[in-house]
Structures are given as C-alpha cells and as structure tokens.
Amino acid sequence: MGSILLPALAALLLMSAVMTAAWAYGRRRRNGGWTDVFWTWGSGAALALAALVTPGDTGRGLLVAGLVVLWSLRLGAYLTPRVAGREDEDPRYARFRQEWGAAYPRRMLQFALSQAVATALLALSVAAAAGRPGPLGLRDGLAVVVFLAALAGEAVADAQMRRFRADPANRGMVMDRGLWAWSRHPNYVFEWAVWLAYPVIALDPGRPASWLTLIAPAVMYLLLTRVSGVPPLEEAMLRSRGEAYRDYQRRVPVFFPTFRRSA
Numbered sequence: 001m002g003s004i005l006l007p008a009l010a011a012l013l014l015m016s017a018v019m020t021a022a023w024a025y026g027r028r029r030r031n032g033g034w035t036d037v038f039w040t041w042g043s044g045a046a047l048a049l050a051a052l053v054t055p056g057d058t059g060r061g062l063l064v065a066g067l068v069v070l071w072s073l074r075l076g077a078y079l080t081p082r083v084a085g086r087e088d089e090d091p092r093y094a095r096f097r098q099e100w101g102a103a104y105p106r107r108m109l110q111f112a113l114s115q116a117v118a119t120a121l122l123a124l125s126v127a128a129a130a131g132r133p134g135p136l137g138l139r140d141g142l143a144v145v146v147f148l149a150a151l152a153g154e155a156v157a158d159a160q161m162r163r164f165r166a167d168p169a170n171r172g173m174v175m176d177r178g179l180w181a182w183s184r185h186p187n188y189v190f191e192w193a194v195w196l197a198y199p200v201i202a203l204d205p206g207r208p209a210s211w212l213t214l215i216a217p218a219v220m221y222l223l224l225t226r227v228s229g230v231p232p233l234e235e236a237m238l239r240s241r242g243e244a245y246r247d248y249q250r251r252v253p254v255f256f257p258t259f260r261r262s263a
Contacts, residue, residue: 003054003055003131004054004209004212007051008050008120008121008123009120010049010050010123011046011049011119011120011123012120012123014045014049015042015046015115016116018042019035019112019113020112022035022037022038022042022112023035023109023113025038026093026108031083032090032093032094032097033079033083033086033089033092035093036083037076037079040072040076041076041080043072044068044071045072046119046123047119047123047126048069049065050123050126050127050130051068054127054131057132057133057136059136060129060135060140063136064126064129065130067147067197070151071194074155091232091236091240092228092232095236115228118219121215124212124215125195125199125213125214125217126198127212128210128211129197129201129213131202132202132210139200139202143197143198146200147194149193150190150191150193150196153186153189153193154187154190154191156178156179157179157186157187160175161180164177173244174237174248180252182253183254183256183257185224185229185230185233185254186257188224188225188230188255189255191224192221194220199213225255230254230255234249234254
C-alpha cells in the first residue's frame, strides 16, 4: 500500500504548487478559466510520474503513464486556446467572482487547491493500476479500447459543440443535436468514462489495493456533476438561454443517457 500512497503524496505536493501558480496567473489575467488549463497539464505530468515511479511491471507503468499523457494532451489542447482566446471570463468563474465578492481571491485559492487534492486521489487509482503485478495482458488491451473510445466520444462531442457555436444562425439557441440530444453534457460523460480504464486494468476483489482504482471514476463523477462541471454551467445556461434551456432540461437527461432521444 505504501508504494501507492507515496506517488499520491508526491502528486499532491506537485499539484499544490501548480494550482497556487494557476490561482496567481488567473488573478493577474482576471480569468479563472486558467485554473482548468493549469489543472489539466499539471495533472497529466503528476499522474504520469505517479505511474512511472510505482513499483511493478515496467510495461504496465509505461502504458498507464501513456494513457494519462494522452488524456492531458487532448483536453489541454482543447482548453488552452479556448481560454486564451476569450475576451471575457468563463461564465462559471465569472459567477464565482460575482457571488464571492471581496472574498473571491481567498475562496478561489481554496478552490484551486481543492483540485490538487482531486489529482492526488486520481493518483491513487493510477498508481494502483500501474502497480498491478504480472505482465501486460488482455485486460490491459481492453482498458486501452475503453480509454480510446471514451476519448474519441469526448472529441466528437466537443467538435459538435464547436461547429454549432461557429454558425451565426445558432446564436442564442441551445445545442440539442448529435450527442447533445442524448445527454446535456455528453463531453462530461465521456470524460468520466476515460477513468474507467484503470479499474479495467487492475480491479481484483482478491487484491485490496486494486479497489483504489475505483476512486478515479468516483472522483471525476463528483467533480463533473456536483462541483466544477454541471452545476455552474447549467446556471450560466439558464441565465443566457432561459426558457429554451429549461425545455432542454425537461427533454434530455443531465448526464447518463436514457436512450430515449429527444425529439
């Protein structure tokens, strides 16, 4: 167990520094959206390091580190130009700034550091997967398939939204086409599914440490549906789209599809 806890502790220390820098940079630029950018790139580095330093099969350590890096590259390449190219602040963080008032700097630092804790929890799952004994096998290949399928689904959802927003005819409308007709946040669903790869690699009821691999999907589900994902985004959409978005909420499930596609 110690071989898994130490990489997680290292990830916590590294990410505490990264997220403090994110807070300082976001405050200077008056754009809290940089928090997401720093978290994505920093987590990719911290989690890859956790996989590589965990004792176990070298090939599996490299595989798990490669999955983490690929996740970070895709998400970081999507978020960085999006945040850098905005003239205004991300609506979620603009809402925080408005609600928190004079306490915004302090509470934003607390929020940023809480994400360092989230990365440390993810590191437990990554290290548990990387430390599974034995050579690479069928389960590792299945995990790669799950990971790539989820990553591709997220990329498709993002691309569909990007095309929708780029069309002037859609200004002020609600995106309810393609994957967005099945879930109000299909990109988040696939982002969650990415982290199922680690239980696929290592979960074994007879090996207690392997249960730690379930932490990653659980943490990501809570982050996406209860903290920094769905709640502030839905609030922002209700303010900007009003009744049109309420109608969308009535027709389409918030997260997991019910496979009853909206009309």
